[in-house]
Amino acid sequence: MQKFIDYLSGLAKLSPQVKSAIESKLIWQEFPKKHVLIKELSLCNRLYFIEEGLARVFYLKDGKEITDWFCSEGMLVGPVVRNFPQKEGPHAVELIESSKVSSIHFDDLQELFDTHHEVERMGRILAIQAVLFIQNRLDSLQFESAQQRYENLLKTYPSIIEKAPLGYIASYLGITQVTLSRIRGSLNRPARNSQDKIC
């Protein structure tokens, strides 16, 4: 719970009384692996913060599950990211690992926005961060090859690659399982030339 507050006050300065106002609205929960944290983002009325664990945000596209986000420790999930007012499609959030989460009701958040200028500012900065984050993904999708994108993910979020199954990662990267498998293969094989004697 403290982590959540710390995260938020890292975005914008929050006075002690605002912090405790936020804190009084938070709840803390622990859920097992595969728990469905949010069934449909558009109907979801809580904003979650992953204290520990790993979740994935996904949706159905032509009958296939598309992962469009992994939420690891210290990240937010909820209607803020994809949905404003309450529009947009049926994105769901499922836990990949058993996880500890803090959350706040959207109505409470809205009230905090109304009553505290500081919170509103925090919300603005949060949204701007989201812009920058997505901008990054856009650039990587536009200019990098599948392999480069995989390597970047490997660099920035190695934990995701260890924990999430291949198919999820592939759809997050915007490629097929098959391609991702080949990339992995080609990433391992070249090493042999120098050291191993396999032949």
Add this chain to the structure above:
Amino acid sequence: MQKFIDYLSGLAKLSPQVKSAIESKLIWQEFPKKHVLIKELSLCNRLYFIEEGLARVFYLKDGKEITDWFCSEGMLVGPVVRNFPQKEGPHAVELIESSKVSSIHFDDLQELFDTHHEVERMGRILAIQAVLFIQNRLDSLQFESAQQRYENLLKTYPSIIEKAPLGYIASYLGITQVTLSRIRGSLNRPARNSQDKIC
């Protein structure tokens, strides 16, 4: 100038005194075609609103100009979109047509954020809109073919296609001029089958 205020108050309710506080900070300018409105987004200290005309935001990538945004009437350009604090690369903004713009200094904007909760909220909502906008582009880049993307642009912003040269549009869509030219060709040709006698 009024358009700018109207646009902003369309995002969040602004009281008359806040409106006039904003208005007092605005300046209005007119520039000819090809005028460089912003040389480097990262150094830019004004937020512009296109009242009339058309601009493009672009940057250099491996020696090539990449257009990453067209700003037509009723849109904002400036450090808000791509740059927060003052980081990020050398994005520039050039006018494609002669244009009329309103603008506000970033320091003034910051002051308005500080002094008026309403303005802060407006800023938050603006950022969220940017998130949704980019999210859309991301989805279209991930799932749509070059042709679909072109057709969508044609539907949503036909004016851009009329006014901007091919190369700009292509790099905005994330494809080459060559491909875009072929798409155009294939979009015209099939019509012949039904009506014309060319053979």
Add this chain to the structure above:
DNA sequence: CGCCGAGTTGAACTGAATCAAGAAACGTGG
């Protein structure tokens, strides 16, 4: 033991990039 989902591998196919050469349009200066 055989089934099942997850991952790997092969072969054929495809959308778009690249390279390269023309054609059209667009100033700019004589």
Add this chain to the structure above:
DNA sequence: CCACGTTTCTTGATTCAGTTCAACTCGGCG
């Protein structure tokens, strides 16, 4: 106003990354 070079656009041939379809492997589990 025409001749010129320059940029913008079109078209063809080739290449390549990544998809699709399909078969096959492997570890786990009823």
